[in-house]
Amino acid sequence: NAGVTQTPKFQVLKTGQSMTLQCAQDMNHNSMYWYRQDPGMGLRLIYYSASEGTTDKGEVPNGYNVSRLNKREFSLRLESAAPSQTSVYFCASLPRGISFGQYFGPGTRLTVT
Amino acid sequence: GQQVMQIPQYQHVQEGEDFTTYCNSSTTLSNIQWYKQRPGGHPVFLIQLVKSGEVKKQKRLTFQFGEAKKNSSLHITATQTTDVGTYFCAGPGAYGNKLVFGAGTILRVKS
Numbered sequence: 235n236a237g238v239t240q241t242p243k244f245q246v247l248k249t250g251q252s253m254t255l256q257c258a259q260d261m262n263h264n265s266m267y268w269y270r271q272d273p274g275m276g277l278r279l280i281y282y283s284a285s286e287g288t289t290d291k292g293e294v295p296n297g298y299n300v301s302r303l304n305k306r307e308f309s310l311r312l313e314s315a316a317p318s319q320t321s322v323y324f325c326a327s328l329p330r331g332i333s334f335g336q337y338f339g340p341g342t343r344l345t346v347t
Numbered sequence: 348g349q350q351v352m353q354i355p356q357y358q359h360v361q362e363g364e365d366f367t368t369y370c371n372s373s374t375t376l377s378n379i380q381w382y383k384q385r386p387g388g389h390p391v392f393l394i395q396l397v398k399s400g401e402v403k404k405q406k407r408l409t410f411q412f413g414e415a416k417k418n419s420s421l422h423i424t425a426t427q428t429t430d431v432g433t434y435f436c437a438g439p440g441a442y443g444n445k446l447v448f449g450a451g452t453i454l455r456v457k458s
Contacts, residue, residue, distance in 0.1 A: 265444045274356065276435060276450040277390065284444065292445065324389060328444055335380050335392025336446065 235260050238339035240325050246345045247315040255310040255342050257325030265328040266308040267336065268292075268300060270321040277324065283308055315346045349374050351438050353449030361457050366423040368452035370436035377439055379412055379419045380446065385432040426456050 238259045247253055264285050269277040279292030281300040289300050299311045312319060322343050326336040350373045360366050378397045382390040394403055396412035403410045409422045423430055433453050437446040
């Protein structure tokens, strides 16, 4: 099992450009998450998907859109990147039941200039 | 909304010294989780505590959940260089399988 994979690992964008961050998991998990991590602020939830076909806003959804393409894949799109979106983005998934922790991908380091 | 506060923000210890990080919630938690993130890495789930007053151990790591289920701590005995990283606590969000993370405690170990 590859676990949770994310692409790309690094990306530099100019202000106003768009891009999609890809995430996939091969563990048959129902729930998937997108977080951003900024220094001193921990992990903040951007969007969440409880199951295929459903998505829900998290703490900081502005400027982002998501798509739960199927059970495996959950993508995050920046339509018009801004310097404030410079961050490290993590995708995570969760097995059924709340007795387990979330499994995180390796992250995407995004810089917007 | 729910907040999870974590202290200290940063701690630098000599190898062999003990280390403790504390987590406090503004509301009662049904459970609390702890994660470790190595420098340049991703968060990795360590443990979940559910019961009031619960204490769990993983080798040199001791996790406690407060009696009122509003606070928790992680204590590392005799730190090693492999303990370096950021330790996060996280509690359930208002609904759904969401988590609210603390800001984390960065641990540096001097050998």
